[in-house]
Amino acid sequence: MRLSQFHLRTSKETPADAEVISHKLMLKAGMIRKLAAGLYTWSPLGLRVLRKVERVVREEMDAAGAIELLMPSVQPRELWEETGRWEKFGGQLLKIRDRKEAEYCYGPTAEEVITDFARNELASYKQLPVNFYQIQTKFRDEIRPRFGVMRAREFLMKDAYSFHVTDEDLVREYRNMHDAYSRVFTRLGLKFRAVQADSGAIGGDASQEFHVLADSGEDAIAFSDGSAYAANLEAAEAVSPGDRPAPTEALRKVDTPTQKTCEDVAALLGIALQRTVKSVALMGDAIDGADPGGQFVLALVRGDHVVNEIKLAKLAGLADYRLATEAEIAQHLGSEPGFLGPVAPARPIRVVADRSVAAMADFVVGANASGYHLAGVNWGRDLPEPAVVADIRNVVEGDRSPDGQGTLGIARGIEVGHVFQLGRKYAEAMKCTVLDETGKATIPAMGCYGIGVSRIVAAAIEQNHDDAGIAWPDAMAPWLAVVCVINPKNDPAVAEAAQTLYRELNAAGIETALDDRGQRPGAMFADMELIGIPHRVVVSERGLGAGTFEYRHRRASEAESLDRNALFARLGAGGHG
């Protein structure tokens, strides 16, 4: 592409309303333009990148045996009523009424449509397994669209849906998709992690999220330095820290007149925060006919840990727990908040201790008396063993990996893909059956697999940028290389040499742009750095005289002089993303 024949429109100004770097850089580079809240036009430059991502996704889905089709973006209400999601999906579902007052939505996902397709198309186990996918525009009416295409309302998504006679076959395809996704992100040149995830609103049996790692990511990910283990911070298991040491201190009451937090108490006593225990007072689920007092729970985590509400709610009797009121706390513990603890409560209480707390000795807790804490507390001696020991906290850096290999680090990530084992939920609700080998109607198990194609573009920028702009991985760059011409109008020999090089590079399979817009070198280089072209070659009078080209990789600090052969070798080597 000759850039004089292309539409490139960069900007020096940093857009005021862009909060994240990818949004800023996509606007500055002129990749996207806002049409309305959460609606963006992909400029010719932006679309080139989007199509690169789309192509890699398509190739890997095809290679993995999935079959592409294309469903309508507008979906009838009737199908969504069959699964109960017309109401349940919530405000993100953009509802539409046509001229005949029939109701539709702009599809945010397509479980209903594909299951309807499947119940008409799939009759026999012989047609299974099958995995249908599409790369199609979706719409989610985000209440607060922001971050550019990172959380746009209209976006491009690859969604795939597989159908299986047996659960085992679903698991096989789920792994197949996991591997295909890994190849997609590897080919795109992105640092990513596949993480265990709660399946969220879509529901189902097992799921994993694919995250592009970036400091600005909205999700925290715990990952092992010794294995492939990774999980959403809130889903990662905090394992037992080992055996409890023997007591070495006597129980004693310490004066903490205004110290209500673990941090303040540790500072006052001059001890590590890890020696303190935080007490969180909860009211558990109501139990018919039982003493309401039996609902009072004191949850204990180490002073430096954070309670994980999802894990807590999975414990017996805590599915619908809430925080206790001050009155309930006073009634059960005889104290005000800030000085609570499990030792000698006013009334019998249920103690739920995190695994780390259960393994502590000589710890510090509130004394259930205003202005006092207890130090040198030990299980079994100063209070009964906890009624429940469980994992009720978020993991932290340095925790042992739950798979026993390595220790955990915490990184931030941007979710760009998701693989689910849906099970039979949708097929059952929509009466989708196939005949099995014995001729009996059976409900197929389903998997679903999504990739946020447009989101990947933004996520890649969050991971790959510097002060000068975007630094694309080769596979996502609008062009792999650019030939910049210095002063083409005044020097026909330079212009001609540049055009020749441009043609030869493209002929050699290296997708190359020619910057023949006639800008001054400084502005031209700044543009090419901003839009992130990986390889830059400058053709100048001086270089021509010496028989060399000035080459610079987008991430290199210096340019180097290369002759023609060295240049082609360099670009050929880096030319396959």
Add this chain to the structure above:
Amino acid sequence: MRLSQFHLRTSKETPADAEVISHKLMLKAGMIRKLAAGLYTWSPLGLRVLRKVERVVREEMDAAGAIELLMPSVQPRELWEETGRWEKFGGQLLKIRDRKEAEYCYGPTAEEVITDFARNELASYKQLPVNFYQIQTKFRDEIRPRFGVMRAREFLMKDAYSFHVTDEDLVREYRNMHDAYSRVFTRLGLKFRAVQADSGAIGGDASQEFHVLADSGEDAIAFSDGSAYAANLEAAEAVSPGDRPAPTEALRKVDTPTQKTCEDVAALLGIALQRTVKSVALMGDAIDGADPGGQFVLALVRGDHVVNEIKLAKLAGLADYRLATEAEIAQHLGSEPGFLGPVAPARPIRVVADRSVAAMADFVVGANASGYHLAGVNWGRDLPEPAVVADIRNVVEGDRSPDGQGTLGIARGIEVGHVFQLGRKYAEAMKCTVLDETGKATIPAMGCYGIGVSRIVAAAIEQNHDDAGIAWPDAMAPWLAVVCVINPKNDPAVAEAAQTLYRELNAAGIETALDDRGQRPGAMFADMELIGIPHRVVVSERGLGAGTFEYRHRRASEAESLDRNALFARLGAGGHG
């Protein structure tokens, strides 16, 4: 592609609700499935064809210098208010309200969005000319969606929009697009015509439609057998038939007691219909202060011709004409309808004669008296020369072509493309300006250019089918060739030979499917004919023994035995659509 790994689902039954052959065949072949009124899922088979069309369109648009981008499908009401089309566009505009009660539509076209993009992106004449295009899903809320994807509500369209400083440059790009479209349809292997068209609701200066010719087409097209001239039947000019002959008959009143139509009168008199003249009584536009009688017009066309209302309305004083009432006819002509004519009216009237009528001698008209006609009528002698002579009829087969080359035939066509010179209408309404060479803000001229990508698939079938099913042109076929295996399970040598051939053909660049589904030959051949694969190769035990393959072109009546070299030569020759 091995068809055992693909999703193919043909049907023997003819769908009851499909009215046109393309809709029937697309359903029978399993290319599309209906989701709701006017909404279709493209099955894997159908999508392969759709993508072929999309690719050819994209390649030719790129080659013509247009630049691809991607606009949102959801468009804000505000932009449509700027051009007044929020109301004017009518019921086809699918209006949407989001969760915040903001109003949008699902874009049926994108003049507003691209003009908004342009007014932000284009600042200087140096950025012009530029032609932006997208291949994107559109929605038109058809009141009666039908004919499958031929008139679906959601459809895939290529829409392009160009911007120019001068009208001359717009005309240049308009021709460029015309040529690109011709290349698209030629490459797709379709018989088509570019026809002059009225620009319809979008408005503008000049436009042409591209029609795929098919007997079932909804539009009639007049085309020359001696040149590239083609026009919509109603837009085609009917030229003067030549000089008027001298009178040879005397005027006489003839008895036509019940004969009120030209056909009946000609039959009674035993003369050619071409000798009669039809009189149509009209009331022209009201003229302030003038005698209302001056509005009465008698329009004359030859008995075998049809009045063209669009042409009539272009004449002075007839912009808003209507048919005259019986009372008005009686007042001006002194007669009842069926016996009307221009000779000796009761009051002065205005006669508008079609060119053919003005060139007639010795013709037959109504006598303005019930039960009588006049024969041997001649201009100048029996009545004054007509006040207006103009083209006011539809052309018919055999008319001379308006460009003077050849004679006209009439064909039927399906509109699949449209090129418009929009002029400055949208840019003006939306205050889109660029600075010209003198630094003055100027409103750019615009062109717009559409191709109905999904519609082409249906139109191609209307043109290319037989009793057995679809007969794709090479360039649109889901696969160019198919290797059919006879009895693969019982004969491993045959199965292996088929797989080898399948791999070799693909390696030679001939996109080939392998029908390894294990069906019986009859069912397999019927499927491959139904889905329209151009080249079929059968691998059987008998052929293997003789060192030959059975080859049959989809349009050939007989199969032939070819050895490997002859087969590759045959497919290679036909392999580039």
